[in-house]
Amino acid sequence: MPVIKDAVCSLCGSLCDDITVTVEDNKITKIENACILGQSKFVGMFKHDRIETPxxxxxxxxxxxxxxxxxxxxxxxxxxxxxxxxxxxxxxxxxxxxxxxxxxxxxxxxxxxxxxxCHGPTALAAQEKGAPSATLGEIKNRADVIIFWGCNPVHAHPRHMVRYSSFSKGLFTEKGRKGRKMIVVDVRKTDTAKLADSYIEIEQGSDLLLVTALRSIVNGHEDVIPETIAGVPKAEVLELAETLKNAKFVCIFFGMGVTQSRSKYKNGDAMSSLISDLNQHTKAVMIGMRGHxxxxxxxxxxxxxxxxxxxxxxxxxxxxxxxxxxxxxxxxxxxxxxxxxxxxxxxxxxxxxxxxxxxxxxxxxxxxxxxxxxxxxxxxxxxxxxxxxxxxxxxxxxxxxxxxxxxxxxxxxxxxxxxxxxxxxxxxxxxxxx
Ligand code: SF4
Structure with a gap:
């Protein structure tokens, strides 16, 4: 009975490469390590409506x-x-x-x-401003502040937080979740937001406003920020900016809540500028939560x-x-x-x-x-x-x-x-x- 180790799950952009698959009579009979979405891909091919012939x-x-x-x-x-x-x-x-x-x-x-x-606007933003990024291995080993912005990995990328981000333990992040600050920015309290240390609820389509406000604060112009920005009290935005500046390694994971909301590619463009600004104070990167x-x-x-x-x-x-x-x-x-x-x-x-x-x-x-x-x-x-x-x-x-x-x-x-x-x-x- 062949057991195939280190198979890659070809479902979401996390592309988990630690899947163990048991094959009997040319059928997959056991799948280890995959999440429920990955499992459905491996077993679903025997159940779903295959096109049988041209x-x-x-x-x-x-x-x-x-x-x-x-x-x-x-x-x-x-x-x-x-x-x-x-x-x-x-x-x-x-x-x-x-x-x-x-x-x-x-x-x-x-x-x-x-x-x-989906993430097309990210490509446009990267062409204009670049894409300051890192590997998921670096995030796992180094990031002490992780933001999920406009994405919900609990449902869309179920093993992401365990393998690569919030809950994973790495070389300089041996305490795992306890040693990391997890922040969610979104328009509604998702299941990912329920796991976060802080959840910042913004008004629909106001991502650009919040990113621009963060840039102003990080660059020392907090006096221009109104009392409420993107539906968030100024004090909360100031606290978020401080957390980012004082981190050792920040990663912003962003999803379609950013790329497909109002201002589209300008959101990614501004976020890329925010990452550059943060790099005057600490190490910061951004990664799109790719779906397919x-x-x-x-x-x-x-x-x-x-x-x-x-x-x-x-x-x-x-x-x-x-x-x-x-x-x-x-x-x-x-x-x-x-x-x-x-x-x-x-x-x-x-x-x-x-x-x-x-x-x-x-x-x-x-x-x-x-x-x-x-x-x-x-x-x-x-x-x-x-x-x-x-x-x-x-x-x-x-x-x-x-x-x-x-x-x-x-x-x-x-x-x-x-x-x-x-x-x-x-x-x-x-x-x-x-
Ligand atoms: Fe597959 Fe789940 Fe990993 Fe995505 S998170 S690649 S669906 S096992």
Whole structure:
């Protein structure tokens, strides 16, 4: 009975790499160390609605076909399209992402990732102000003040606090939780906030105000702060600024409560400036709490290969990037794409109505292990192996550390990487014959 140690959980951006998996008769029978979300990923693949075979829509119905036929149908859609949107690619390997970028270049498509609707503004802020960061190992070993701002790891990243942050014990943080101060800034008292030493409740959409006030105090201008800022009494804001200045090592973990609230990327931009200001007094860093397990990887690979982290338009023959213009939703709401390829994502469930209405009108190619609302509007459906369980590959943790995901069991499904390679080859063949 093979027992596989140090498997990587390919669910959230914590990418826990200490999972032990027991495999019997090509089935996972025991999972150790994973949280409830990770467990559901490992066992869920035997229970959830897998797409069992490639399919093509004929007379309104999805009909099973061999892989080759689905690849050919998908390639024809891409070759006949004048403006394809390629979207998703954050719950798959970096190798598949690299292939998808090559395919987008070959077909003059726009390629965008799920980051555009979550931490995309963080990428914009990082371009303007930089991203003073650290590894999760450094946080574990050194951070004595940890802030969770606009995120709720108790539910979204359940092992984060135990492995890397508040509760973990490290080289210079041997007392663990007792030796660290944990602060939560949010608009409501989350389950994470209930575990904190102090909880600062701010008014919805006022993150920028509080960050700017903290910057003023840290830079010695507390006299300009009004009696209440962002719904928080001045005395509380002063105390928070003092705590940050007097810490040995501060880490601000921030989530979509920051990146998707009012002021969007300016929140990350200002937070980055606050970190620079704090570094005049102590050591401070910031890390985004990334959701999909390899959303960080998409940004890394896209940036090496094109110079941009998302929303990359190849229609001009070179990479062009302008979020707000070249993002997936921007294009769909304007009704521009005449075909779409969606991989490891579900815009059918998460995009605004207007974007979904346009998607429903155009040919859609879906690559995914599971059926989801996007399947309902797809014309070609190509099932894939689950990376980290049925296929190996590389992914980047939320702190941009790359980890190798293991293959744990055999699978009848092609990997995303293989599917993208086959598609690119077929597109080239069709173009040569055109
Ligand atoms: Fe998996 Fe995230 Fe849970 Fe770690 S915290 S076991 S990566 S779901």
């Amino acid at each position: 399919m093509i829509r004929k007379d309104g119905e999805l009909v099973p076909v061999p892989y080759e036929e689905a690849i050919e149908a998908a390639a024809k859609i891409l070759v006949n399209s004048r403006r394809t949107l390629s979207y998703g690619w954050c719950s798959t390997s970096c190798e598949a992402v690299s292939g998808a970028i090559q395919l987008a270049e070959e077909t003059g498509s726009v390629i965008d990732s799920t980051a555009n609707v 397990y390899n959303v960080t990887g998409f940004g890394q690979v896209a940036t090496w290969e094109t110079g941009f982290p998302m929303a990359i338009d190849f229609s001009k023959g070179y990479p062009y990037y302008n979020p707000g213009e070249t993002g997936a939703n921007d294009l769909l709401v304007r009704g521009e794409p005449d075909a779409a390829i969606i991989a490891a994502a579900d815009p059918g469930a998460h995009f605004p109505q207007k974007a979904i209405r346009h998607l429903a009108k155009i040919p859609v190619i879906q690559i995914d292990p599971y059926a989801n609302p996007t399947t309902e509007i797809a014309d070609v459906v190509i099932p894939s192996a689950i990376v980290g369980i049925e296929a190996e590959g590389t992914a980047y943790r939320m702190d941009a550390i790359s980890l190798r995901m293991k293959k744990l069991i055999e699978s009848k499904f092609k990997t995303d990487e293989e599917i993208v390679k086959d598609l690119t080859a077929k597109v080239r063949e069709l173009k040569r014959g055109a």
